[in-house]
Structures are given as C-alpha cells and as structure tokens.
Amino acid sequence: MTRSNLFRLMLSAALAGTAVQAHAVDVEVEVQNLTRGIYFTPLLVTAHTPDQSLFNVGEAASAELQAMAEGGDISGLETAAMAISADMVANPAGGLLMPTASTTATFTTADTNTALSIVGMLLPTNDGFVGLNSWPIPQEAGTYTVYLNAYDAGTEANDEIRGGGAPGAPGMPVPPPLEDLIGTGGSGVTTTINNAMVHIHPGNLGDADMMGGQSDIQNTVQRWLNPVAKVTVTVTE
Amino acid sequence: MKLSMLRNLAVVGMGTALLAACDHNDNNRNTPEPEPEPVMLTYEVTIENISAAQPLSPVAVLLHGEQSLWQVGESASAALEVLAEGGDNSDVLATEGTLATESGSAPVGPGSNESYQLTVSDEQAAYLSVVTMLVNTNDAFTGITNKALSDLAVNDSMSMMLPVYDTGTEANSEAAGTIPGPADGGEGFNAERDDADTVSYHPGVVSSQDTLPDSVLMAEHRFDNPVARLIITRVE
Known part of the structure; x- marks a missing residue:
C-alpha cells in the first residue's frame, strides 16, 4: 500500500519532467555541395506542411520553380512559401555555394510544418536543380543524413551554351565565376525538351573544346553523378 | 502523519x-x-566490385580510433594521393593510430569480391576505413572512412553502397600515360597537384567514345554511383 503510493509519486514526477521537455523543434540543416565542378545558386530551405510541395517528379514545374531552375531566382518560391506560413531560410550561403562547400540554415519549425524541402539551381546547366521534396522531419532529437539528386525542371532544352537566366530565355546564365570557367562558341547540344515534367537530370554532356564544339560545358569537370548534395539535419527540442 | x-x-x-x-x-x-579480460572482436569485411570495367586496386582495410582518412571539401592527405593516383595502399596502411590493418592481395576485378578479417580487443572503440582506387581513372577512389562499429553485436551485419570520390590531386585528363590501370598502363602517383586539390564526389569519366577524343578510356570504363558494395559482419 505504501509502496504503491510511492510508485505513483515517482511516476507523476517522471511525467511532469517529460511535459516540461516538450516544446518547439529546432532544426539545423547543413547542405554540402558534393560535386567536383557544379555551383548551387541561392538555396531555399523550408519547412512546411506535408500536403504542400515546391516540386514533384512527374509533374510540370510551377512558374516559380521554373524561375529558380532556369535563373536561380527564388523570390517567387519564397513568396509562395510565405503564403502557406512555411518556416524558411533563403540564401543561407549568401550567394553561390561552391563545389564541396557547405552552408547551414537554422530555424524553429511551427508545429504543423513537419516537411523539409530544399531547392537550388545547378550551374552550369539550363534548368537543372538540386532538390529535396517534403522530407518528413523527425520529431525525435538526433542527427539525420539525406543525399540529394539533381533534377531537370523540364522547362528548357539543355543546349548547354551561354545564354540567359530569365524564364524562357534559351541558354545558361553565366554569372561570375562561371563566365570564366565554361567554354564559348558551342553550337548547342539540343533544341528539344524530351520530358516537360520534372525529372531526374540526364547529366551534362559537355565537350573538350573550350572555343567551339557542341557545348560550352567542360566535360571532365562540370559533369556529375548523383547524389550531388549531402544534407545533415540536426533536430533538437 | x-x-x-x-x-x-x-x-x-x-x-x-x-x-x-x-x-x-x-x-x-x-x-x-581483476581487470576484466579484454574481449576480442573479429570483423569480416567484404567488398564487391559492381562496376563494369574498373578493377579496384588492392584494398586497404583499417580499424582505428575515431578519425577520418578523408573529407569532402578538404585537401587529400599525401597517403591518400599515393593510393588514389597509383593504387599503392602502403602509405594509407601505415596511418598512425591503427588497431588492425589488412591489405588486399590483388586487385578486385569487376564482378568479384574479396573478404578480410580483422581482430581487435574491446578496450578501444573501433572505427573502420576501407579505401581502394578505381584503377582505370586518374585519381578516383571508393571506400568508407570512420565508420563506427561499436553497435555491432556478434553475427550482426551491415551493408552499404559506396560512391566514387575524386581525390582532386590529378586532373581527370584520361590522357595516355596518366592512368595506371590496364586501360592505359600509364603513370601512377605523381606528387604534383594540378586539380582542385579538394576531395569531392567524382563527376564520372567521359571516354573517347563520348566527347573526349584524347581519352584512353572507352565507354565501358564509365561508372555511376554506387561502384561497390561493402558488407561488415562481426563474426566474434
């Protein structure tokens, strides 16, 4: 009788302890560019409700995703994310994320924002992007690792030659330092979009001719094999 | 009361x-x-070459304390450069602070596998590193480093797929005379560093049948991730 009372006391103390520990989840998201020679444009790192997404493989890209994938412009996606009360960090690297460099975004998620998405354009490409789509954020404290693939937005032919980044403009945007790293005078690899839905990027072709050939991409440096990014998520309560 | x-x-x-x-x-x-008798732990490590035509150089297998033999984004050690450019694992096996090491007896060809057994006592937590060169490349390697084994109980096993890394110490020219494997028979290690000098994931090889006319490599020498499978079993 006395003993069972004691147990009850201890139990309620334990429960009280648990209740005190339960509060908002802090998320630290480290993104590392794993590639030899591909640059990531400003990333959008966002936690949102699981019923939302920035992109879906097999579906057409939104206009906002297209602007990101063709020109690295994440402002449209930011506005869309704000409209759904997502938690986000835009452009954590403060510009391009260089090959093998890392950047970290830290935020506290609202209770319902349990899905993590990340996007950023790949340079040099026409409309390639690194993506994470609605990854369920673990609610248990710990460190988790996810590897990301390269996607093709399906909105622009992969001609692999110098051009513009505005939606619909042909060719690749070449901001510094890309303007000095890629070739010039390529005739263009293709004018065709084979799959207008978001899909796994077929990879850069490139060529060995910096002054001509079919592509302005350097074939030995600016190709990649998946995965292209490592994401380390640290969840604390 | x-x-x-x-x-x-x-x-x-x-x-x-x-x-x-x-x-x-x-x-x-x-x-x-009395001090508890140290318990001896024996691990069996098996590597399977799942590439099309990239023999893996004699494999270096090491158990050591917590340390990484390489890191993406960092400059490669001289020992790793020697292994990844020429397939010579001796400097990596001589890494300081190892608890046990094993060396592959010969290259592991495509479709082949090789197993190694390493025994350590439980007095210090063991971490595994495995390194091997893709010999028909300039400086590509695969492996794993600083993998904690302390959670493995007897007869527990874990399996993982390995990506290809670019050591970043030799340009991926694929040119005649620069590749030590059978596709070329060229030079192995050269102390000059004429590439990014940063370990990264490998962009893949191009080959002469693709868009690199001066390459000695052919279509079959191309690879994708993963390139090898690693199985670790605690057998004792």
Whole structure:
C-alpha cells in the first residue's frame, strides 16, 4: 500500500519532467555541395506542411520553380512559401555555394510544418536543380543524413551554351565565376525538351573544346553523378 | 502523519540507492577485482566490385580510433594521393593510430569480391576505413572512412553502397600515360597537384567514345554511383 503510493509519486514526477521537455523543434540543416565542378545558386530551405510541395517528379514545374531552375531566382518560391506560413531560410550561403562547400540554415519549425524541402539551381546547366521534396522531419532529437539528386525542371532544352537566366530565355546564365570557367562558341547540344515534367537530370554532356564544339560545358569537370548534395539535419527540442 | 511516513520512506529509499552505489565503489577500491579480460572482436569485411570495367586496386582495410582518412571539401592527405593516383595502399596502411590493418592481395576485378578479417580487443572503440582506387581513372577512389562499429553485436551485419570520390590531386585528363590501370598502363602517383586539390564526389569519366577524343578510356570504363558494395559482419 505504501509502496504503491510511492510508485505513483515517482511516476507523476517522471511525467511532469517529460511535459516540461516538450516544446518547439529546432532544426539545423547543413547542405554540402558534393560535386567536383557544379555551383548551387541561392538555396531555399523550408519547412512546411506535408500536403504542400515546391516540386514533384512527374509533374510540370510551377512558374516559380521554373524561375529558380532556369535563373536561380527564388523570390517567387519564397513568396509562395510565405503564403502557406512555411518556416524558411533563403540564401543561407549568401550567394553561390561552391563545389564541396557547405552552408547551414537554422530555424524553429511551427508545429504543423513537419516537411523539409530544399531547392537550388545547378550551374552550369539550363534548368537543372538540386532538390529535396517534403522530407518528413523527425520529431525525435538526433542527427539525420539525406543525399540529394539533381533534377531537370523540364522547362528548357539543355543546349548547354551561354545564354540567359530569365524564364524562357534559351541558354545558361553565366554569372561570375562561371563566365570564366565554361567554354564559348558551342553550337548547342539540343533544341528539344524530351520530358516537360520534372525529372531526374540526364547529366551534362559537355565537350573538350573550350572555343567551339557542341557545348560550352567542360566535360571532365562540370559533369556529375548523383547524389550531388549531402544534407545533415540536426533536430533538437 | 501518513505523508511524513511516506517522505521518510522515500528518503530511506534514496539512501539505500546511494549506499548501494557507494558499496560498489568501495568494493572496487578495497578489493580491486581483476581487470576484466579484454574481449576480442573479429570483423569480416567484404567488398564487391559492381562496376563494369574498373578493377579496384588492392584494398586497404583499417580499424582505428575515431578519425577520418578523408573529407569532402578538404585537401587529400599525401597517403591518400599515393593510393588514389597509383593504387599503392602502403602509405594509407601505415596511418598512425591503427588497431588492425589488412591489405588486399590483388586487385578486385569487376564482378568479384574479396573478404578480410580483422581482430581487435574491446578496450578501444573501433572505427573502420576501407579505401581502394578505381584503377582505370586518374585519381578516383571508393571506400568508407570512420565508420563506427561499436553497435555491432556478434553475427550482426551491415551493408552499404559506396560512391566514387575524386581525390582532386590529378586532373581527370584520361590522357595516355596518366592512368595506371590496364586501360592505359600509364603513370601512377605523381606528387604534383594540378586539380582542385579538394576531395569531392567524382563527376564520372567521359571516354573517347563520348566527347573526349584524347581519352584512353572507352565507354565501358564509365561508372555511376554506387561502384561497390561493402558488407561488415562481426563474426566474434
């Protein structure tokens, strides 16, 4: 009788302890560019409700995703994310994320924002992007690792030659330092979009001719094999 | 009255627990038990080459304390450069602080596998590193480093797929005379560093049948991730 009372006391103390520990989840998201020679444009790192997404493989890209994938412009996606009360960090690297460099975004998620998405354009490409789509954020404290693939937005032919980044403009945007790293005078690899839905990027072709050939991409440096990014998520309560 | 009895009981209860802990310490102090016999742990490590035409150089397998033999984004060590440019694993195997090492007896060809057994005592937590060169490349390697094994119980096994890394110490020219494997028979290690000088994931090889006319490599020498499968089993 006395003993069972004691147990009850201890139990309620334990429960009280648990209740005190339960509060908002802090998320630290480290993104590392794993590639030899591909640059990531400003990333959008966002936690949102699981019923939302920035992109879906097999579906057409939104206009906002297209602007990101063709020109690295994440402002449209930011506005869309704000409209759904997502938690986000835009452009954590403060510009391009260089090959093998890392950047970290830290935020506290609202209770319902349990899905993590990340996007950023790949340079040099026409409309390639690194993506994470609605990854369920673990609610248990710990460190988790996810590897990301390269996607093709399906909105622009992969001609692999110098051009513009505005939606619909042909060719690749070449901001510094890309303007000095890629070739010039390529005739263009293709004018065709084979799959207008978001899909796994077929990879850069490139060529060995910096002054001509079919592509302005350097074939030995600016190709990649998946995965292209490592994401380390640290969840604390 | 009842409440205070409860409190007393609780205090006594806590005291007992504390005393019990003290007793344990005292026992250790007064009549030291003999050091527990170190338990020997034996791990079997198997690597399978799942590439099309990239033999893997004699594999270096190391158990060591917590340390990484390479890191994406960092400059490669000289020992790793020697292995990844020329397939010579001796410098990597001579890494300081190892608990046990094994060397592959010969290259592991495509479709083949090789197993190694390493034994260490449980006195220090063991971490595994495995490194091998894709010999028909300039400086590509695969492997794993600083993999904690302490969670493995006897007969537990884990399996993982390995990506291809670019050591970043030699340009991926694929040119005649620069590749030590059978596709070329060219130079292995060269101390000059004429590439990014940063370990990264490998962009893949191009080959002469693709868009690199001066390459000695052919379509079959191309690879994708993963390139190898690693199976680690604690057998003792």
